[in-house]
Amino acid sequence: MTQLSRRELLGKSALGTGALWAAAAGVSAAPVLARQRLSDYPFTLGVASGDPLPDGVVLWTRLAPDPLAADGRGGMPDRRVPVTWEVAEDEAFRRRVRRERAVAVPELGHAVHAEVGGLQPGREYFFRFVAGGEVSPVGRTRTAPAGATDEVRFALASCQAWVGGPYAAYRTMAEDDLDLVVHVGDYIYERRDTETLQDFRLLHALYKTSPDLQAAHARFPFVVTFDDHEIENNWADGVSQPDGEASNEPGRFAALRAAAFQAYYEHLPLRRPQRPKGPSLHLYRGLAFGDLLDFSVLDTRQYRSDQLTENFPAGPRDPRTDDPGRTMTGATQERWLLDRLARSPARWNAIAQQTIVAQFDYDRGEGVSVNHDQWDGYAGARDRLLDFVAQRRPANPVVLTGDWHSSWVNDLKADFDDPASETLATEFVGTSISSNCSWAPAVAQAVDVNPHVKFFDGDRRGYVRCTVTPEAWRSDYQVVAAANDPSAPATTLTSWVVEAGRPGAVPA
Ligand SMILES: [Fe+2]
Structure with a gap:
């Protein structure tokens, strides 16, 4: 896993589209976590991607520093938490193609579903999330091919x-x-x-x-x-x-x-x-x-x-x-x-x-x-x-x-x-x-x-x-x-x- 500084990732996240933020914010009345630090490493449940299209995939994670906490909240506070996600063409994230911001809300168990568009068909990509100053494991995914496919x-x-x-x-x-x-x-x-x-x-x-x-x-x-x-x-x-x-x-x-x-x-x-x-x-x-x-x-x-x-x-x-x-x-x-x-x-x-x-x-x-x-x-x-x-x-x-x-x-x-x-x-x-x-x-x-x-x-x-x-x-x-x-x-x-x-x- 490549570590990026939290400042580097979060500092540029304002460049992201507001769509996901707005979609997520619409379901939550909880305040945004004021202090960005979480109690512990939040990516205990890993990362995933799904439903590939020729131009994108949906990326998934769920913030859960204490995944088996008895109340089902994964050890998360009753707060909205900003999450940055990144997509790159290489595993070291040197050729980064997306970096945007989402919000994990308590009403959805602090799950994140980031729908990524604008990618190339039939191509491999790498992705990761950042939240609370922690960086997730790197996931690999692949868009669906388009047109003639062997x-x-x-x-x-x-x-x-x-x-x-x-x-x-x-x-x-x-x-x-x-x-x-x-x-x-x-x-x-x-x-x-x-x-x-x-x-x-x-x-x-x-x-x-x-x-x-x-x-x-x-x-x-x-x-x-x-x-x-x-x-x-x-x-x-x-x-x-x-x-x-x-x-x-x-x-x-x-x-x-x-x-x-x-x-x-x-x-x-x-x-x-x-x-x-x-x-x-x-x-x-x-x-x-x-x-x-x-x-x-x-x-x-x-x-x-x-x-x-x-x-x-x-x-x-x-x-x-x-x-x-x-x-x-x-x-x-x-x-x-x-x-x-x-x-x-x-x-x-x-x-x-x-x-x-x-x-x-x-x-x-x-x-x-x-x-x-x-x-x-x-x-x-x-x-x-x-x-x-x-x-x-x-x-x-x-x-x-x-x-x-x-x-x-x-x-x-x-x-x-x-x-x-x-x-x-x-x-x-x-x-x-x-x-x-x-x-x-x-x-x-x-x-x-x-x-x-x-x-x-x-x-x-x-x-x-x-x-x-x-x-x-x-x-x-x-x-x-x-x-x-x-x-x-x-x-x-x-x-x-x-x-x-x-x-x-x-x-x-
Ligand atoms: Fe079964």
Whole structure:
């Protein structure tokens, strides 16, 4: 880390635009910290960047000298605190391209979300923050490419149950060569008593103390969406999963949702449109990587119909799954997705989302047993998506999935019950960063009666490294020997390739 004098940094900060200052000041009535010194080093939760565009990224940090302080305030005073951020072309900050000022406010847990514009496409940049006379670690990021693009490399990650601090998968990932990380949820796991903003802040802060998670965030921009455990297991729209009784008292779950959403926003590199408004958060969005790769990032929890059953890992298929009135995305997001796919000029169209899209019958015999939390519980909605793909033929659709703590390669079929039917798209399900898969045997015993599932492994943790070129999409399943032992070697479990114009993956 390069140390600059506080005077040098803060003295020139008046050159910065007032936009961020004004935006932040508008939400806070707290006075600005009169004395610039903080009690201790405030960058204990690291730095991050996210949602790359061709001309910029959003930079993130949260001031928290005492990150696990019981009141959830991170050891910060009830004051607004000026923060300066800098972007440079080199790690030593000799070729500085931006230096501006923001304000960290107590209403947002002293998180900073600095949206940087005016950068060059497809370029590496370095960034850091200064507050209270302290300088943050240096982060590296990368803008999205524009126009003709030869290659994009990214990691698909999900499900990082707390295993005590080390994350072998993130340590491995941080040493990889990637343009971005796509995280499809279960960034934290709620606990039985996680209910208030203070509770959710403490949980996020705990996870963010991981040096390996910090290292990955400091190295690559992240594109994140949540799944269920950022809020509550298997929540659905306004319905708390432990249906009925006290958990669904009027207002209780809306208040929990609002607390969870705010803490989520406070701890991740999200742009202003993703700032929650009480119990709602507009999380689905699109990101383009030149003419090569378009991401539609979905939120399949906030607008979904309630699960028909909670049988785990599966249970007899409820005939109501076919009801076209049931939705996984809500009507508005569904229209947005289909419209985006219809208009996309990109060579590859990735749909980054949470639960498994492919049908999977857990019953080897005559019965049909499915998991009703996944798209199998929303078969009517899945039919609409796959019928659209069949009719409108968006270029090279690839679905990216998390949630199920296991590695899968699936053909998405016109008719899952007819192996000879057309393969319309490919689904890569990434294993968890650290969460266990106790239900792996229940899946493994039925893989051979689901021939559209080309690969399954439930025993290993890691991430999927995707290398996308105009000719092909390659997915390398990078796995670690032990989720919480970063010294253990990482290996490639399996590699699959989709050729452009030929849906369905084949072994590399
Ligand atoms: Fe999970």
